[in-house]
Amino acid sequence: MSSLAQKKGFGAVIWDYLTTVDHKKIAILYLISGGFFFLVGGLEAMMIRIQLMKAGNDFLSAGLYNEIITMHGTTMIFLAAMPLLLAFMNAVMPLQIGARDVAFPFLNSLGFWLFFFGGIFLNLSWFMGGAPDAGWTNYASLALASEGHGIDFYSLGLTISGFGTLIAGINFLVTIINMRAPGMTYMRMPLFTWTTFVASALILLAFPPLTIGLFFMVFDRLFGANFFAVNMGGNTIIWEHLFWIFGHPEVYILILPAFGIFSEIFAIFSRKRLFGYTALVFATILIGFYGFMVWAHHMFTVGLGPTANAVFALATMIIAVPTGIKIFNWLLTIWGGSISFTVPMVYAVAFIPSFVAGGVTGVMQAMAPLDYQLHDSYFIVAHFHYVIVGGVVLGILAGTHLYWPKMFGTMLSEKLGMITFWFFFIGFHLTFFIQHFLGLMGMPRRVYTFGADQGWDLFNMISSVGALFMAIGVLVLLVNVVLTTVKNVRVGNDPWGDGRTLEWAIPSPPPFYNFAQTPLVRGLDTYWIEKMEGNKEGMVYAEPLGDVHMPNGSIIPLIMSFGMFVAAFGALYFLDDTKPWALAVLIIGLGITFGSMLVRSLKDDLGFHITKEELIEDAKRGGNTDGLK
Amino acid sequence: MAHDTPEKIRSHAEHEYLKKKRSTEMRHQLTSFAIMIFLTLIAFTMVAAGFSAYLIVPIILLLAAVQVVLQLYHFMHLSNKGHGTVAFFMFSGMFVAFITVLALVTIVWW
Structure with missing residues (x-):
């Protein structure tokens, strides 16, 4: 049977997605599950805003409020923002460098399923005796005192999904170093590929401290160790250090890919080469380096002493320099361009002032003495929502509109996109701008209610109305997705008409082998160069048409991750006297994982070849076979 | 091939x-x-x-x-040739790890 033959039952499609190792399908899996967790986190945000709508509200109890703020932060950072960015990295980066897939397709799938089961495990805490309630930073003194199993769900769930993210990061690094098409030098890589590269390096270096911290936490809580227990000679501050050694690079892991998406958008819709490409690349690398040297600015009020505070305050302010370089480069890219205000471009233009506002409050907090005033107030909440929502979430929404045609072959409606944008953008500023002032007026974060005599009623009400606007924006986006999918109007290679990089030179969605022939890259913005020279095909080729070697799909990554999921339950109930079966579950779970590793190691899987004839035949049909078998 | x-x-x-x-x-x-x-x-x-x-x-x-x-x-x-990236990653990783561990140790235990 031909390896391109297709039969499409519903079950076959599901099975195909469960076993896929194709980076484009894994991207869709990341997009769907990241989107799902984004909605869950959004629902939690709405509950927080309903609770704080008026003074002395009793919509949520104090304990439940703690669980909801913890899960809102954890879900949004680990299970929504990162997977959504990984979705775009997976979907676009291999296409941008002219590769047929990532370096390790099997590991790519394993990374996704580990993240997925970690996320599910974490969220099951809602139904199994209460969610974690020590804040998303999970400070050890609080966490060790927390009753029930909430914190254990947090530490075990994040350990599992952290493995997944680490695997994805390593995979992207190897892919970018080794699999660039001929002629694609480092300084010809599109900026989104560059930011993926640096973000992956940050993942590689930043996740180990988190893993160590979580490991200590698991041992302290479940196996009776005393790493953070002060009364037993431990040190509770170490958790804070470990968490923020990871946590600060983590926010750059989030923002850098968003910067990459915006860089692509500015160039495409200004119809200009990126201004200062080299400066943008080096600013990205510098941000990556500095990101590791500033973590203690989250801990100014811990009492590190004036020397440590001064060093970290200065280091923090330095980061504003490369970020400023980026902002000016984007502005100069737009300057004098032939601008078209499509939905992605509108998001990108709105991103600049929003993110700068968040950056400026960031520099304010970098001044340690001022931070003593701002610490743990709503000013901080306003600041990090300005950089995360104003930077990362706007980037994700812009990326969704920009890359939707490349991922699914249909265009999201521009009209509904604009409606989403205005609701979301106005709602975002309405919600968070006023929180700066709430913070300056003394409203503390993480407290479940406030008194009517404190004068915070009106501002909190305004903030809650803003949240409602954002929710409407997201709902309109969902309607947009459904309508677009139902209408199913197919688009061509370059639906925006001004694509510059390689992904726009191939069909939307691309065939499962991406490139029938590996392209030859002749400069920055490859596809743009070919278009300008009148090359109808959009690329020149580095090799003659020949057989293409492809990896086989596999269900093993899913089983391997499921084993970890089962083992996590065993570890969770390990100390409970009422549950003697916990040890058995732990062993069975690890058995499943190691057993499937053994199967993977012993069974040769050499993949398959698509023959030259099949490639020619596929090209005649439009060249976008999805490889479903 | x-x-x-x-x-x-x-x-x-x-x-x-x-x-x-x-x-x-x-x-x-x-x-x-x-x-x-x-x-x-x-x-x-x-x-x-x-x-x-x-x-x-x-x-x-x-x-x-x-x-x-x-x-x-x-x-x-x-x-040998072609090990530039490896060397760059190793040394930048060592540099980051060294700075981090040094800062952590001095802050916590000095």
Whole structure:
């Protein structure tokens, strides 16, 4: 049977997605599950805003409020923002460098399923005796005192999904170093590929401290160790250090890919080469380096002493320099361009002032003495929502509109996109701008209610109305997705008409082998160069048409991750006297994982070849076979 | 197919070139091996001679660093062509880890 033959039952499609190792399908899996967790986190945000709508509200109890703020932060950072960015990295980066897939397709799938089961495990805490309630930073003194199993769900769930993210990061690094098409030098890589590269390096270096911290936490809580227990000679501050050694690079892991998406958008819709490409690349690398040297600015009020505070305050302010370089480069890219205000471009233009506002409050907090005033107030909440929502979430929404045609072959409606944008953008500023002032007026974060005599009623009400606007924006986006999918109007290679990089030179969605022939890259913005020279095909080729070697799909990554999921339950109930079966579950779970590793190691899987004839035949049909078998 | 590696018969000049290259490589390896033995001897002698710990510890750490570099470049072929990225990642990783651990240790325990 031909390896391109297709039969499409519903079950076959599901099975195909469960076993896929194709980076484009894994991207869709990341997009769907990241989107799902984004909605869950959004629902939690709405509950927080309903609770704080008026003074002395009793919509949520104090304990439940703690669980909801913890899960809102954890879900949004680990299970929504990162997977959504990984979705775009997976979907676009291999296409941008002219590769047929990532370096390790099997590991790519394993990374996704580990993240997925970690996320599910974490969220099951809602139904199994209460969610974690020590804040998303999970400070050890609080966490060790927390009753029930909430914190254990947090530490075990994040350990599992952290493995997944680490695997994805390593995979992207190897892919970018080794699999660039001929002629694609480092300084010809599109900026989104560059930011993926640096973000992956940050993942590689930043996740180990988190893993160590979580490991200590698991041992302290479940196996009776005393790493953070002060009364037993431990040190509770170490958790804070470990968490923020990871946590600060983590926010750059989030923002850098968003910067990459915006860089692509500015160039495409200004119809200009990126201004200062080299400066943008080096600013990205510098941000990556500095990101590791500033973590203690989250801990100014811990009492590190004036020397440590001064060093970290200065280091923090330095980061504003490369970020400023980026902002000016984007502005100069737009300057004098032939601008078209499509939905992605509108998001990108709105991103600049929003993110700068968040950056400026960031520099304010970098001044340690001022931070003593701002610490743990709503000013901080306003600041990090300005950089995360104003930077990362706007980037994700812009990326969704920009890359939707490349991922699914249909265009999201521009009209509904604009409606989403205005609701979301106005709602975002309405919600968070006023929180700066709430913070300056003394409203503390993480407290479940406030008194009517404190004068915070009106501002909190305004903030809650803003949240409602954002929710409407997201709902309109969902309607947009459904309508677009139902209408199913197919688009061509370059639906925006001004694509510059390689992904726009191939069909939307691309065939499962991406490139029938590996392209030859002749400069920055490859596809743009070919278009300008009148090359109808959009690329020149580095090799003659020949057989293409492809990896086989596999269900093993899913089983391997499921084993970890089962083992996590065993570890969770390990100390409970009422549950003697916990040890058995732990062993069975690890058995499943190691057993499937053994199967993977012993069974040769050499993949398959698509023959030259099949490639020619596929090209005649439009060249976008999805490889479903 | 790009994956096939064709059998190649070397010319006499190529053969001579490879032979020469390998013998220089061998000489480098033997030299660095000798240096490493020598460095180890220094370390042992210092401890045996009973110098102050404040002198011994930093010097041993320094010698260890030198040994690591020799090991990486002469035995693990970091000096060969195409290892630029690897070296860049290793050294930037070491740099980040060093700064982080140093800052953490000084903040927490100093």
